Amino acid sequence: MNFLKTERFRECIKIRQEAYFMIEVKNLVKDYGKYHAVKDISFSVPDGQIVGLLGPNGAGKSTTMNIMTGYISATSGEVKVGGYDILEQPIQAKKLIGYLPEIPPLYEDMTVAEYLNFICDLKGIRKKTEKESSIDEVTEAVKISDMKGRLIKNLSKGYKQRVGLAQALIGNPPLLILDEPTVGLDPNQIIEIRALIKSLGQKHTIILSSHILSEVNAICDYVLIIDKGTLVAEDTPEHLSEDFSDTDNINMSVKGSSEQIEEVLKVSEYIRDYKIIDEKDGIVDVQAKTATKEDIRDNLFFEFAEEKLPIIKMERESLSLEDVFLKLTGQDVEEVESEAKKASEQIEKQGHHGFSFKRKKKADSKGTEQTEKEEEDK
Ligand SMILES: Nc1ncnc2c1ncn2[C@@H]1O[C@H](COP(=O)(O)OP(=O)(O)OP(=O)(O)O)[C@@H](O)[C@H]1O
Structure with a gap:
């Protein structure tokens, strides 16, 4: 019998293809009453990647992650993890x-070891020796081995976040889903947690959400940009910067006077716009926007050479991920980040257990998701 034509072969191919994608999300829709929070999102994440779900506040990141982890159901659509349907084979x-929600689900009156022991119970790790080795492994991975005896409430925010990561790692799941893992941390803690996530990425597929572009740029191999519940772009950070750019910036230093240099730039067909940044000791610094996406440095070289104006320095700069984000979402990065900061300060003020109204409703809903909209409608 020809194996290639058998049912078994087709089955093998199916398993291989499905296993290649650690997670597949197809046509995901989530409505809260009349409000469309997620509108037909599809994407697949291959094994071994660190993928960033990037979007401004309210874009639908947490909702998408909550559906991916089976925490809430979708209005329609499908999620498969390692080939298993999250609803049919939960x-x-x-x-x-391994899931780390935006607010880590910690029991503050437990010690780190007690809490992780409890998580082992929840994840079905029952044998004492297995539990011990599992706890040792995860505490070592997130560098909290010497904190095991400490009460969680006495830990700093950065260390609490590590405990949150440790609980996600119990059971050694191949896929980690991390919702805004650095939100509310101070700059040093942010650097540490980012480095930790990057190192976890060597052994796990990771999907993390963030509204911080520099974070996604620093950690992720691939970016999904979500805006108003829609996936508006996806690619590597580098490709996104290239693809959405119809122009480049050229930074130059030219020997001459600003009048001479402006004369060349004004008539150059390769330059759309320019700005004189500085003029000192007979050298002019210029920032120019190119008329096309092509690399026009050769052409500029010859134009300036013809006028006997030596170019001392010339650099080409593509559109940054910030510019791409602005183009796609129409939102200023600084605006988004300051809004997010305000929101996390608000959570902080309400105390650690003080979930925001939206979160509390989510936490309370237990499947019967009553929506703010529905509440307002009453
Ligand atoms: N239970 C709910 N009832 C009604 N609306 C909701 C509920 N949960 C979320 N939403 C709304 O759905 C939209 C998407 O929310 P979501 O939390 O997924 O956004 P996000 O991108 O994670 O933003 P953030 O970073 O602010 O959490 C928001 O407008 C939010 O107000």
Whole structure:
């Protein structure tokens, strides 16, 4: 019998293809009453990647992650984890996921070891020796081995976040889903947690959400940009910068006077716009926007050479991920980041257990998701 034509072969191919994608999200829709929070989002994440879900506040990142982890249901659409449907085969699918929600689900009156022991129970790790080795492993991975005896409430925010990561790692799931893992941390803690996530990426597929572009740029191999519930772009950070750019910036230093240099720039067909940045000791610094996406440095070289104006320095700069984000979402990065800062300060003021109204409703809903909209409608 020709193996290539057998049912078994087709099955093998199916398993291989499905396993290649650690997670597949197809046509995901989530409506809260009349409000469309997620509108037909599809994407697949291959094994071994660190993927960033990037978007401004309210874009639908947490909702998408909550559906991916099976925490809430979708209005329609499908999520498969390692080939298992999150709704139809939830036990197999959830075994593959370690989830860190935006507010880590910590029991503050437990010690780190007690809490992780409890998480082992929840994840079905029952043998004492297995539990011990599992706790040792995860505490070592997130560098909290010497904190095991400490009460969680006495830990700093950065260390609490590490405990949150440790609980996600119990059971060694191949897929980690991390919702805004650095929100509310101070700059040093942010650097540490980012480095930790990057190192975890060597052994796990990671999907993290963030509204911080520099974070996604620094950690992620691939970016999904979400705006108003829609996936508006996806690619590597480098490709996104290239693809959405119809112009480049050229930074130059030219020997001569600003009048001479402006004369060349004004008539150059390769330059759309320019700005004189500085003029000192007979050298002019210029920032120019190119008329096309092509690399026009050769052409500029010859134009300036013809006028006997030596170019001392010339650099080409592509559109940054910030510019791409602005173009796609129409939102200023600084604006988004300051809004997010205000929101996290608000959470901080309400105390650690003080979930925001939206979060509390989510936490309270237990499947019967009553929406703010519905509440308002009453
Ligand atoms: N239970 C709910 N009832 C009604 N609306 C909701 C509920 N949960 C979320 N939303 C709304 O859905 C939209 C998407 O929210 P989501 O939390 O997914 O956004 P996000 O991108 O994670 O933003 P953030 O970073 O602010 O959490 C928002 O407009 C939010 O107000």
